Amino acid sequence: MTADATPAPKTKVTALPGDGIGPEVMDATIKILAAAEAPIEWEFAEAGAKAFERGVVTGVPRETLDSIGANKLALKSPLETPIGYGGKSANVTMRKYFELYANIRPVRELPGIQTPFSGRGIDMVIVRENVEDVYAGIEHMQTTTVAQCLKLMTAPGCERIIRAAYGVALAEERQSVTVAHKANIMKLTEGMMKRMGEKVAREFPGIKAGQVIIDNCAHQLVIRPEAYDVIVTSNMNGDIISDLAAGLVGGLGIAPSSNLGDQVAMFEAVHGSAPDIAGKDMANPTALLSASIMLLRHIGAFDVAEKVEQALFVTLAEGRNLTGDLAPRGHGVGTKAFTDQVISNLGRNSAMKSRTYKKLELTAWPKLTAHMEPSTRELVGIDVFLETDLDAETLGKTLEEISAYSPFTLTGISNRGVTVYPPTGGQTFLVDHFAARFMLKHPISLAGNTAEGQPEISYLVQRIGAKFSWMHIEKLQRFDGKDAFERPQGEG
Template identity: 50%
Template sequence: MSSTSRTVTLLPGDGIGPEVIGAARRVVDACDLGISWETCRAGKAVFEDGDATGVPDETMASIQRNRVALKGPLETPIGFGGKSANVTLRKMLETFGNIRPARIMPGIETPFSDRPIDMVVVRENVEDLYAGIEHMQTPSVAQCLKLVSERGCEKITRLAFEVARSQGRGSVHCVTKANIMKLTEGMLKRVFERVATEYPEIEPKYILVDNCAHQLVRVPEEFEVLVSTNMNGDILSDLVSGLVGGLGIAPGANMGLHACIFEAVHGTAPDIAGKGLANPTAAILSAVMMLRHIDAFDAADRVEAAIALAMQNGPRTGDLAKRGEGVGTDEFTNAVLDNLGKEPAGWVRRQHQPLVLPDVGECETVPKSRRDIGCDLFLEGRVSPGEIGARLEELAEGTPLALKIISNRGTVVYPLTGAPTDCVDHWRCRFLARDPKADLSYADVAALMVKVTQIYRLIHLEMLLEVDGKRAYALAQGED
C-alpha cells in the first residue's frame, strides 16, 4: 500500500549515474510508496550547453519546490565550465551538513569484516577551506582562506547530536585540529562543548583528527558519530568507507533546511559507463537514507536488509566479487528486489526516529567590548629579514604603530633570531599600537600603509582585534 505520496527530483547524473540511479529508482518504486519522479538535468551536458554553473535554473527550481532530490554522480569537465555542479548545488541550496553512514555488511571481505563497524560521519559542508577562496599572494606563494564561523559550527554540531538522537546512538566525537588551528578548528570544539550540554543522554567526546584516523583503523567499532569541519570530514568519510568495503557501497546525503540531496559519493567511472557493470549499492543505500528522511522507515529497513542479504548470499557486482564471478547492475538489482521482505540471519535493524534539522536562528557572539589594537601588513619583496625589518621600523616612526615582528610562512624572522629560516617573498609584518590602551582607527593604519606601499607591494591587510579584553588573533611561531 502507498504510505508516502510526494514528488522527488531525480538527477540521473553522468557516466554510470543513469545506471545506478535507475537501479535505485526501481527499488524505491517496488516499495509502492506513491513517490513520483521529476527528472532534471545537471552536470556535463549542461556545461557543454554553455551554462557555467552546471545546474540549470529549472533544475534548481525543481529541487527547491520538491525539497528532496536523489542524485547521481556529476562530472566537472576539465578546461571549460565553472565550478563543480556538486558545489553549486551545495552552495545555492545551503545544504550545510553532509551525512555519511558506514556499516559493515555481511559477506563483504575487508580487513575489518569481523568488526561491528556502524558509524556516521557528519561533515560541515559549505565553509572551511572548501569555501574556495584562493589567491596568488605573490607569483610564487598561494593562499587559501580557512573560514570557520560560529553559525556553521552551531549548525553542524547540532545536526550531529540530532543524528545520534534519531538513531539511538550513545556518543558523538568532535574531530578537529584545534591544537594547531586554535581559532578556526578551535571554534568547532568550543561550540561543540556548549551544544553538548543540551543533549545529556549523549556522551560528548573529543579527539584530534590525526589520532582519529589512527584509531579508526585500530578500533573502528568504538566510534558512533563523528562531527568535523569540511576538509577533515571529507578525508575521514572516505577512510571510513574504506573500512567497510569502499565507495561502491557508500551512501551520502547533503542536508539543509531548504532541500536535502541524497547521492552516492563515488564518481562517474567513465571507463565502465554504459556497460551495465556498475555497483548500484551506494545509490540504493542513498535512496534508503532518502526514505528515512520522508519517514518511510519500514520501507527503508526492508531495502537495507535486502541489500545485506544480497551481499551475504550473492550475487555481487565485480568490485566486490571474486575474479570472474561478478554480475552486472541489473542482475544485482534484481536480487535486491527479490530479497525485499527478507533479511540475513542475525541482522539487526537500527531503530530510526525522524531527524530534526537544526534551525539555529541568531547565534553569533555579541562581545561586551572590542577594539583594534594593531594590524598585519602582508608585503611582497625579495629582501632579507634584516633589510625589510630595519626599513619598516624607520617608516613607522611618527605613526601610532610600532613594528613588533615579521614572520615568513608563520615563523618569526625579525627581530633576527639566527635560525636558518628559508624565506620566500611573502612577509607578514605585525604592527601594534604604541599606546596599549588605544583603539586604532583606519586612518591610523592608512597613514602607515601610504608610507609602506611607496616601497613595498601590499598583498593584503588584516586588522588585529581584541575582544572582551582577549587577543583575537594567533601568534607567529616564536612570537611572545
C-alpha cells in the first residue's frame, strides 16, 4: 500500500462467541478472515448461557440486541439454553426480535468428506420460514390430559419466504424451486404455502417450479438428493429436512446457515455447543467459517468469500491437518492447526469451483398490519371446545337441549379431530376434550371485520357455560363464498 492509499472501508459486524466450543470456532474464523483481509470490523457481544446465569431470561442482553440492531449484521457461534433455568431459546429470541424470517441452509458435497452419498453431486439450498408455524410457541393445556399448540401460518409469511427462495435461485443461478408442504392433510395452513407457491411461481417463468408433499420430499432426499436445487418450506418441516439434508453431506458439524430479515442478517453454525470438548483444541470451525463466507457474500465481498472458500476446499481435499471429526480413522489435529492450514492455503484453488453468486435481493415488507378484506364475509357457526368426562352420546343429547332455543343447531361433536356424535360406528378413544360444532340456522352477513353475531354467540356460550367448562371458541366464517374452516374426520 502506498503512503496515500485509502484503506478499504470495513463493515461492522456483531460477533457472538457463544458457549462451549463457540469461542474457539469464533476465534479460528476471525483469524482466517483477518488473514484473507476480509473487510470486517468486529464488535463482540454476549448471548447464551452466561446471560441466563446472570438472570437475563431471554439469554440475550439488551446491549447485545442494541449492537445487532445498530450493525444490522451478526455472526453467531452455538448458544446453550441451560436446563433448569432460563426461558425461551436465545436463538429463537433473536429470530423473533429482528423478524429474521428466512433461514437459508446451503447443502453441498464438500471435497474430502466421505459419506454414503459422495459423488452424487449434491448441491442444494433449503429455504425455511423461520418465525411462524408451531414455532410461534403458542401452547395451552386444555385439560390436565390435553395440550394444544397453535399452528399459525399467514399469507404474507408464506409469500415472503417463497419470494426469498426465488431470490436465492436468481442470486445463485439455480434452475428450480420446489415448495414442500403437507397440504394433503393441513389444507388451510400448509395449503396456504402450496397455493402461494403456485401464485408466486408465475412471476418467475425462467425458473422451474415444483411441488412435493413433505414426507415424500424426505424420502426423495435420500433416494435422489441431486434432483433438488432450492427447496422452500414451513418452519417445522424446514427444521427437519434441513438437518436431514446436512446429514447427506457430512452432518451438522459442517453446516452453515443464515437468518435474514428486512433489516438484520445473522449468520451461524448449525451445530451445538459440544461442551464435552470445549477448551480442548478439538473443535471443527468449518461450519462457522462457512457461515462467515455467506456473510461475506451478503455484504458484497465476493472475491474474499471465494478466496476463503477455496482455501477451505483445498484443505479438506488434501486431508492434511484436519480436525478429528474429519480425519481418517480419527487421526486429527487441533482447531489451531486446522486454522493455520486453511490460512496457508489462502490464494490456492481447489478442483471444486465456487458457485457463481450475485447479491441476494429480498422483498422489503411495508411496516403496517397486514390485512386483506374479502369481498363477502359470513358468520355461519362456531366451534366450542369444552371439557367433560361424559360419553359422546350423552354430551350430544345435552348440547342439543341447550341449543334448542338458540339461533344455532348442533351438527356434530369431534374428539381429537374425529366425529363422535352423531355416532359413525368408529372406535375412537375418547379424551376429556370435545369440540362441539354449532351452525347458525341463518348465516349472518358481516360488513367488514365487525362484532356482528356476538350477541348470538354470547347467548349460546353462556348457556353451555352453565353446565360445562369450555376452553375456547372458534368462529366459523365463509370468505367470498368459500368455507374458511375444515371439517373433522367422519363429518358427513
